Amino acid sequence: MNERDTVRRPAAVRLALVMLLTLGGLTGCGTLADTGKKSSIAVPDLFYLRPHGDGSGPEKKMPFHVQAEDVQARRDFSTQDHRLTVDVTGSGQAVRLKISDIRKKNPRCSGSATRVVCKVSGVYDSWSDLDRVYPYAAPGGKAGDSETVRFRFSTKQGRTLTARTRVVVGEPVVKVRTTKLFEDVGPGSVLRAPLVVRNTGEVPVRGVGLMLGVGSGLSFEGRHRNCRYPGAQKGTLAVCEFPELHIPAGKAVVLHPDLTLDVATTQLYTSFSQQAWALDMGPAQYSVVPEGGDPGDGPRLTAATAKGPDLEGTFAGGDVGSEVQVDTHADFEVLPVEVSGARGTEHTVRLKVRNNGPATPGSTRLLFTPPPGATVVGQPEEAIDEDVYEPSCELDKGTYSCPVRSGLAAGESGTFEFTLRLGGPGEGGVRVIDTADTDRRDPDPANDTAPVTVLR
Known part of the structure; x- marks a missing residue:
């Protein structure tokens, strides 16, 4: 092996290391390109299999992953001018190989239950490439049985990179x-x-x-x-x-x-x-x-x-x-609003919801129904990008539904500004409600509702 040959851990293994996994040593050797980057092959050192015919197992298990790269090859994913050989080095009584290749007429992988050869590109990843070989538990395999699966990746320069995985039948769940x-x-x-x-x-x-x-x-x-x-x-x-x-x-x-x-x-x-x-x-x-x-x-x-x-x-x-x-509660209160003005004039109304405590609830919404004859010409907005805003309230059948600031603490208030064009006297309303996943256990529900009145 070239003294500068190395192992380049795949993304899954790097993530595994971040997560404190001990997938173990990955083996491989390769040649060094002029840039200093090293060719590599990487597989898990250890992998557990479900027993044959058993579909249970750990929640969202990390899939088997193979990565190989020839740094002197062109990064052309449509050209399969490299060879990946996978062998079960034992008897094959416990572990066998499965080919996953959607091309029926021109498959890139072929072989037996214990040896498969695939035509792959110089940058291979079993999670994204269409040609894949996976170990699986043979019908005769018993929990605790294991075999070694060997992977060989042949570069264009005729060198071979190798890696091995010990595959165990059965899983710790x-x-x-x-x-x-x-x-x-x-x-x-x-x-x-x-x-x-x-x-x-x-x-x-x-x-x-x-x-x-x-x-x-x-x-x-x-x-x-x-x-x-x-x-x-x-x-x-x-x-x-x-x-x-x-x-x-x-x-x-x-x-x-x-x-x-x-x-x-x-x-x-x-x-x-x-x-x-x-x-x-x-x-x-x-x-x-x-x-x-x-x-x-x-x-x-x-x-x-x-x-x-x-x-x-x-x-x-x-x-x-x-x-x-x-075992506590949060008393929300909305305050009444009165506005006076001639027909056709515009006025700002400030709808206020206050948390009288003692606790901080989850998400709630303020519902505003404008007085009859009044037209909403301005409403609360939120920034969705730099200098770009959109309404923060939803309109449904004449009522505006606005999210109350999450985590409105005891003693704090939230204010919602609407601009109304008046159309004459009338009474609308404002109220606060819990969302589906919130229960304020409100001790005074009567103050959850208040009138919004346009006077003569």
Whole structure:
């Protein structure tokens, strides 16, 4: 191998490294172009397969990925003048190869269940190219069986780049215990939630990653020494790793101490999330686990075998959210408006909604029905680009529906300016309503409505 040959990790692997995955060493060698860029081939070091005929498995699993590039080749994706050879180096009793090529008349890949040759371009990516070869579990493969799949990419200069993947039949399927809704949680209290991780897969979990996230109105009561807290997340995220933690198939562990969260006094609804994964598989596709962060200074999270009550409830995979309903309320009030003027004159009316507290609700809307005979000639607008504005309210059957500023805190007000051309005396109205996902638990609904009057 040329001493300057190297491995260039593919985008998926770079993302995996960002997410603290341990997909392992990628192997490959190649030639160096005049620019200094190096030819490469990259595959996952380890990949788990569903057993034959089993369609279950982890949520949104990261797909198998192969990338290869000959830096001395033309970047012409329509020219297939390179060769990719894929071999199962074992018996083929556990792992076989599947060709995915939509061209029936002129396929670029051909071969057997244990050896396939594909004609590819000098810049190959199995996620985007039409010619793909994937390993799959053979009918006779049993959970825990493994074989090695070898990849060889031939350059135009006659050199061969190689890489290998150890492919295992069966998967670690990591799930967390979840509670969908915590109701009537006291404002200013401490919310406790168990941290239970279960392996519902066919092979052991060898190392666990865990990410915890909290929404507005929640904060971590303590920070564990074996977790890190990314600074850019402003204390709303914890990332923990347990490389020595093994969970046999079908078993579960409980982490101590429980997740403890401080509940704010001003938030009606909030949420927190959990996501756990096998370290050698990684979290769900498109999940983002930030790098960096300082370790906590509190007690370490430690694992014990889960038993009895720990195993009760619902377990789910992927990014699992829990809603938190705080036992408080928010009293919104709209104020009456009167306007005087001659017929045909234009006047600005300011519709005001005030939050009398004590909590900050979610999204609400202000509805304005102009007085009979009045014509709206100006309404609230929002910027959608530099010096470009559009109305922020929607008109439906004579009523304007405007979003109230999200997070309108106790004691704050929002104002909506409309310009009316008067058409004579009459009375319209203004009111505030909750959206489908908001319940202010308003103790005084009578002040949610007020008249908008044009006087004689």
